[in-house]
Amino acid sequence: MTDRGEIAIVPWPGRGPSAEDGLSGLLAAYHLRTEEEKGEAVPDVGALPDRYRAEVLDPRTAFANDAVLVALSGAEAVGCLVVTAPFEERSEVKRLWTAPSFRGRGVASELIGAALARCAQDGVSTVGLSVWKWRTDAVALYERLGFAVTESWDERGDLVCMERAV
Template identity: 30%
Template structure:
């Protein structure tokens, strides 16, 4: 059974999973990795989720404030052993719920064109492609997404 735990970037399981993510992205992105890694720091993340299969950590994700009404989804990763079990969907749904609890109206994110699994996940979860934002503006390999998670009352 998959269990989700809310935590922060000081959690050792989160740190270890992010290290695996970074190694995977280094292989996928090649020379572009140096550019992307500057936006992948986790030391200031206050809202992270780790997925466990029993006591074994198999996935993670995080959010951080981007603008007062927008939170950015960061550091999504599922281990090879955890894939195909809906883990990423559960992590993303938990991050969206947490963002809504914090009063955010939108989740935004960036992923790379070399991560087709991530692109498929975000489309399946209702994210729409938007113009590349912030540091990703004009970056050919980046794909940015947005989803409204909190409606006006």
């Protein structure tokens, strides 16, 4: 666990039902906002594509092989991040989301730092991620944290692929 003032970064599951419910809420906000930004806004979780709806409704199953980190302010989940299970000394960071009211407080940086520490413990040598090109603040954050743009491994042209050594 990492503690930064009022924010604690904890592995999930493990902090009781409030963190679990909060994780689903954060994932819902992430996916609904992403669909809106892609020009494919949906009214609610039930209208998300199957894969994303499954993450929101049952994160325990969706991320069974991955590490999920949750940022807590007291008992409230205010940020999340998923680190994929290592494969050939490589992991991927995905689903980084901070509740809008907690942005600008270093939550995302703390989540990424905790993810990188976990990757180092797991013997990962490289961490990759992909981010929508219009999320310029996120791209800038990743660059400040040592990620560099790399050749895309994804077919979707609006994604920027980045990686860094652990």
